[in-house]
Amino acid sequence: MIESIFVSPGVHWVSFPEANLNVLCGCPADSVKHLMKKGLIRSIEKDGMTYESGPNAILLSDLKLQNGHFANLAEFPILQMLYRQGMLLPNHPNNTGAKPILIGREDLVREQMNYIFRGNYGLTSVEEIIDAGIDSEKAEEMMRLKLRFAFGHIHPSEKLLEAKIVDEGKTEISNGVEISR
Known part of the structure; x- marks a missing residue:
């Protein structure tokens, strides 16, 4: 099953529950705020600890600017994954060793990794x-x-994030989920 949700202009949520993959497609300014408003980021309690749910991958736009605004501002969604979801925090129930995934063209992924x-x-x-x-x-x-x-x-950044470069052909994102141009 694939779940696709329109979040806001330039932002979609695509979820693959069986693969434990939630992809934020597009990350202009305020994308984390829009995910919260849609209920896609919410509080979770596990093992006596409260933390947030949310995406674990970001699909970057091929266009750096859309309608005069930056289209790829992945820093805040990535920081939300690392810290508010707990993916980086030692002894956190959501720190499974999985890293947030950045998906896109190589130049865009590298730029975002440097920015982050x-x-x-x-x-x-x-x-x-x-x-x-x-x-x-x-x-x-x-x-x-x-x-x-x-x-x-x-x-x-390479120690904290996983880069998935999408060129020609199929690229596996995670757990059998593939993307192609």
């Missing part, structure tokens, strides 16, 4: 913080705090 990396971590070394005009003592302190929130490590 900077959105998640900001400046990622003492040197970068100093280059931004902060003194070395404060930069060291900021980096210690940053590493604490990052569970001790700054990870490249």
